[in-house]
Amino acid sequence: MNPKTLLLRQVNPAWIQAGRISSQAFVPTLKDNGKLSVYNGDRWKPSDSHQHFESQGLLSMGVAAASCHECQKIGIPYEEDNIPFEGHCFMDFRSLGSSAQKRAGKKLAKYARERGFLFTKPA
Amino acid sequence: MDKHIETIFTPRFVGSRFEGHRLPLEFLDDLQVLGKINTTIAKWLWKQNNVGRKRVPNGFDKGVSYAITDIKAGSTMPTVELIAPKVGLFPTQYAEYFQQAPRKLTEAIQVLDEGGDPTSVLPQEILQMMETFGASLRPDELVEFNPSASKPARFTPSNRKRLIVQVSKDRQYTKAGFLRGTLSELDKKRQSFHLQLVNGKTISGSYGKEFKEDLMDAFSEEEDNSQKLIAIHGTILYNAQDFPITIKLVSEVEFLEQLDVGWRLEQIGELKDGWCENHGEAFDPSHLADLSDRFDSDFTFSYLPHLYPMPDGSISAEWESDAFDISLVITLPSMSSVLHILNFATDESIEMEIDLNETEGWIKLNTHLEEKV
Numbered sequence: 358m359n360p361k362t363l364l365l366r367q368v369n370p371a372w373i374q375a376g377r378i379s380s381q382a383f384v385p386t387l388k389d390n391g392k393l394s395v396y397n398g399d400r401w402k403p404s405d406s407h408q409h410f411e412s413q414g415l416l417s418m419g420v421a422a423a424s425c426h427e428c429q430k431i432g433i434p435y436e437e438d439n440i441p442f443e444g445h446c447f448m449d450f451r452s453l454g455s456s457a458q459k460r461a462g463k464k465l466a467k468y469a470r471e472r473g474f475l476f477t478k479p480a
Numbered sequence: 481m482d483k484h485i486e487t488i489f490t491p492r493f494v495g496s497r498f499e500g501h502r503l504p505l506e507f508l509d510d511l512q513v514l515g516k517i518n519t520t521i522a523k524w525l526w527k528q529n530n531v532g533r534k535r536v537p538n539g540f541d542k543g544v545s546y547a548i549t550d551i552k553a554g555s556t557m558p559t560v561e562l563i564a565p566k567v568g569l570f571p572t573q574y575a576e577y578f579q580q581a582p583r584k585l586t587e588a589i590q591v592l593d594e595g596g597d598p599t600s601v602l603p604q605e606i607l608q609m610m611e612t613f614g615a616s617l618r619p620d621e622l623v624e625f626n627p628s629a630s631k632p633a634r635f636t637p638s639n640r641k642r643l644i645v646q647v648s649k650d651r652q653y654t655k656a657g658f659l660r661g662t663l664s665e666l667d668k669k670r671q672s673f674h675l676q677l678v679n680g681k682t683i684s685g686s687y688g689k690e691f692k693e694d695l696m697d698a699f700s701e702e703e704d705n706s707q708k709l710i711a712i713h714g715t716i717l718y719n720a721q722d723f724p725i726t727i728k729l730v731s732e733v734e735f736l737e738q739l740d741v742g743w744r745l746e747q748i749g750e751l752k753d754g755w756c757e758n759h760g761e762a763f764d765p766s767h768l769a770d771l772s773d774r775f776d777s778d779f780t781f782s783y784l785p786h787l788y789p790m791p792d793g794s795i796s797a798e799w800e801s802d803a804f805d806i807s808l809v810i811t812l813p814s815m816s817s818v819l820h821i822l823n824f825a826t827d828e829s830i831e832m833e834i835d836l837n838e839t840e841g842w843i844k845l846n847t848h849l850e851e852k853v
Contacts, residue, residue, distance in 0.1 A: 369755075369756055371755060371756070371788065372788050374744060374786045374787065375739060379786065380796075380805065380807065381788050386756065386790075386791045388757070388791070416757075459807065459822075459829075459831075460822055460829050463805040463807070464824075466805075467805065
């Protein structure tokens with residue numbers, strides 16, 4: 358991975374309203390234990406990552422992304438752990454409190470909104 | 481001819497809309513129905529006393545009329561009077577049936593209020609006429625038919641529903657209300673339409689000529705090819721499980737903003753358990769409706785928020801401008817909330833708790849938004 362590598366995030370349908378992605382999509386929930394799951398964009402095409410995600414019975418309305426460089430800029434570490442599949446990465450929020458997580462999530466969501474969806478599920 | 485005038489009903493309307501002796505205009509129709517029901521009960525009573533007679537005598541209700549004369553001080557209690565002809569000093573021979581009729585109706589409503597079967601007091605076809613009374617009562621409103629008595633014969637929306645469902649052929653009932661959706665079909669010749677509801681189901685409705693233009697506008701697409709969001713107000717037929725069946729009468733076509741709060745919260749209310757990667761519980765629609773009502777009454781800022789569900793059962797309201805990203809996480813049903821404001825230019829953020837149960841909380845929220853967005 359390099360600074361330009363995109364970290365692909367699957368966006369739950371409930372977190373899109375009138376085309377806008379919620380910053381919730383970039384903040385880990387309780388089940389994530391501070392590790393926000395993303396796909397390594399160097400190894401996964403957005404459309405393939407979407408297909409892979411939904412093949413597990415999970416719902417995604419589309420694929421948004423922040424780059425490794427953007428994560429570095431706002432101080433969010435990331436790592437490719439390849440668990441549970443090759444190319445699985447996570448953004449590491451574990452050292453942040455709730456308010457700092459919101460700050461980071463808002464910044465990541467802003468980058469993703471500016472970039473636009475890389476893939477949207479066909480209607 | 482001299483007239484005999486007598487008060488037959490002084491129903492007490494209870495609820496915030498009726499405070500200050502106010503009676504919303506739509507209830508005048510309801511009071512008019514009481515007159516019709518009274519005459520029908522009077523005829524039925526006569527037949528009960530004259531077994532074998534299929535029709536009341538000619539002139540039975542000749543000269544009989546009803547009037548609303550007064551709204552009594554202290555609460556909203558309109559007075560419904562019976563005006564009957566007099567022969568000499570006395571009312572005509574049939575007047576007693578018209579005088580007994582209100583007591584029968586009140587008795588039937590008391591039985592209903594106590595959970596009993598009102599058809600033990602009045603026949604089904606007469607009780608069916610009560611469908612046109614109280615259709616616009618809201619959940620926190622009621623009418624007492626015998627307000628001064630220890631058993632006030634309360635006619636509540638749920639009593640009304642139980643009554644109409646029981647006496648209707650198809651176990652259905654009507655009430656005034658509105659449904660949000662998009663127009664999926666419009667038949668100008670038949671003056672009918674299909675409304676696709678927020679939950680994706682489609683129901684039919686019919687409309688009067690005066691709504692043709694509004695409905696044609698609603699049927700046309702927005703510039704981005706999306707469908708216009710609307711709310712159709714009117715008389716809606718429901719089944720006993722409260723699912724809408726058809727819109728029987730349109731009284732208003734309301735155009736909604738793209739970010740309409742009620743619409744979005746209704747959409748969130750459709751989420752099922754496990755909606756967020758097998759986590760996240762379904763929301764309680766009544767909690768969402770309460771939040772929608774508070775937005776309606778207390779949110780004054782010009783820009784509506786984007787609203788998103790959270791897996792812990794709270795709602796995230798989000799606004800953004802070039803300089804700020806603002807989120808308000810609202811816990812339901814407590815309505816406690818946390819406002820988080822991030823300034824992109826300075827990279828500073830602030831966080832504060834706001835109690836949205838209190839009007840002051842909404843004022844605080846509106847003020848922060850006015851300053852930042």
